[in-house]
Amino acid sequence: MPANILLVEDEPAIQELIAFNLEQAGHHVLRAETAEQGLNFIRTALPDLVLLDWMLPGQSGVDFTRRIRNDERTRHVPVIMLTARSEEHDKISGLESGADDYITKPFSPRELQARIKAVLRRRAPQMTDDAVEVKGLRLDPATHRVTASNRSLDLGPTEFRLLHFFMTHSERVHSRSQLLDHVWGDHVFVEERTVDVHIRRLRSALEPSGHADLIQTVRGAGYRFSAQL
Numbered sequence: 669m670p671a672n673i674l675l676v677e678d679e680p681a682i683q684e685l686i687a688f689n690l691e692q693a694g695h696h697v698l699r700a701e702t703a704e705q706g707l708n709f710i711r712t713a714l715p716d717l718v719l720l721d722w723m724l725p726g727q728s729g730v731d732f733t734r735r736i737r738n739d740e741r742t743r744h745v746p747v748i749m750l751t752a753r754s755e756e757h758d759k760i761s762g763l764e765s766g767a768d769d770y771i772t773k774p775f776s777p778r779e780l781q782a783r784i785k786a787v788l789r790r791r792a793p794q795m796t797d798d799a800v801e802v803k804g805l806r807l808d809p810a811t812h813r814v815t816a817s818n819r820s821l822d823l824g825p826t827e828f829r830l831l832h833f834f835m836t837h838s839e840r841v842h843s844r845s846q847l848l849d850h851v852w853g854d855h856v857f858v859e860e861r862t863v864d865v866h867i868r869r870l871r872s873a874l875e876p877s878g879h880a881d882l883i884q885t886v887r888g889a890g891y892r893f894s895a896q897l
Contacts, residue, residue: 670695671716671717671784671788672695672696672716673695673717673784674697674709674710674715674717674718674719675690675699675700675719676700676702676718676719676721676729676732677700677701677750678701679721682721682773683699683701686719686750687699690780693781698715702725702727703724703728703731704727706718706720706732707735707736710742713853714741714745714853716745716792717745717746717784717787717792718736718747719748719750719780719784720747720748720767722750722752723751729749730765733747733749733765733767734766736766737765737766744791746787747767747768748768748770748771748783749767750771750775751770751772768787768791769786796809797809800835800836802882802895803879803882804816804817804877805835805877807832809832814828816874816879819877821873824869826866827866827869831874833847834883835893838893838894839896840892841886841890841892842890842891844863844864844890844891845860848860848862848863867883867891871883882895
């Protein structure tokens with residue numbers, strides 16, 4: 669599934685090569701040459717993943733990572749650090765700062781794509797094309813189909829994204845604001861009650877197959893997708 673990737677790299681040739689390969693793979697790439705430019709992008713809208721050079725003008729990639737990990741809004745954004753530093757203590761410093769992965773230069777486009785997919789599968793599974801199934805309810809992002817007992821269910825695009833997020837984050841309680849950030853995007857300004865409308869539509873779509881009760885209302889907290897009925 670295409671992801672919004674923030675690439676923070678100050679060497680133009682490397683930035684162009686990485687961005688070209690990511691865009692060829694279908695991703696949308698935002699480019700920044702400094703940590704401050706990268707932070708400005710993140711303040712506007714959260715990316716699905718950050719590719720971050722270690723050596724940046726003004727502020728290192730390690731410091732950049734620490735800053736976003738210390739902010740409640742950005743702490744869960746996946747980060748892959750790119751660097752020519754290959755010593756063990758450097759890798760440890762990068763990972764301990766909060767990076768999810770560490771790739772030493774030079775690296776191949778195929779390795780980068782594999783690392784991105786692996787990190788998104790761990791940290792943002794709703795951004796992958798992996799099919800997910802819970803109690804006979806199956807959602808396939810690649811074909812954009814939802815089925816139950818081989819019967820196709822008709823969902824609108826927002827309900828599809830909402831269900832995908834729920835199914836890849838089951839048993840966790842999510843507030844309305846969290847759902848807005850993850851499903852609609854934190855740069856989209858809509859009322860929190862909009863979530864309730866789409867929850868009702870999603871439950872209605874799941875009613876014929878008997879899966880509507882998987883979406884539980886947690887009073888005073890939000891919603892949870894749970895197979896523990």
